[in-house]
Amino acid sequence: MSESKVRLVESGxxxxxxxxxxxxxxxxxxxxxxxxxxxxxxxxREADAFLVAVGTPSAKNGSSDLSHLLRALGQLADVLKGVRKFQVVNVRSTVPPGTMRGSVIPLLEERSGRQVGTELGVGMNPEFLREGTSVRDYDSAPFDLCGVSDPRSAEVLKSLYAGN
Known part of the structure; x- marks a missing residue:
């Protein structure tokens, strides 16, 4: 996490x-x-949803390097351990098929001590954005593609993207 970037965002x-x-x-x-x-x-303690957008660069063999994503999710899961309200962890990073079930959900459950689908929601909402035109790409997307662990997560993310 970059303190200088956080300070910039906090200053608008x-x-x-x-x-x-x-x-x-x-x-x-x-x-x-x-x-x-x-x-x-x-x-x-305060958030209803966490949008996790971390780089997943290609390794030399063509596979995705998920280390940054899994580290960020692990840090988040550690602090979610004592929280009792329903929250959604929404992954925006591009990941290979099976990553959510095979790596992300087990990591979140183990490190947070919370059950995905009942105590914690999970969403997968990949970015289809290009540098330099991200805002325009986002605003002109023909649809939002989002996979979720449960109906409650779907409602949280619908509300978030509707601007409520």
Missing amino acids: KSPVLEPGLEELIRQGKQTGRLRASTKLDDAA
Whole structure:
């Protein structure tokens, strides 16, 4: 986690050069819908959903390097251990088929001590974005593709993407 990037977002600025992103961050800050923090335990108590978008670069053999994603999810799961409200962990990273069932869900359940589908929701909502046109790509997407562990997770994510 980059403290400098978190500080930029908290001040209403974009940590990356992406047309339209800074205005979205500013709007999110003004409405109170967006907060950035390096303190995962604070976020864990307050958030209804966590959007995890971590790079999954290709290894030399062509496979996906999931180490950054699994490390981030493990850190999140550790702080979710004591939280009792229903929350959704939504993976936005591009991952190979079977990663959610084979790696992500077992990791979240083991490290958080929470049962996916009843105590914790999981979603998979891959990004189909290109650098430099991400905001436009997001706004003009013909549909949102989202897989979820349970109906409650679907409702949380529908509400999030509807702007509620």
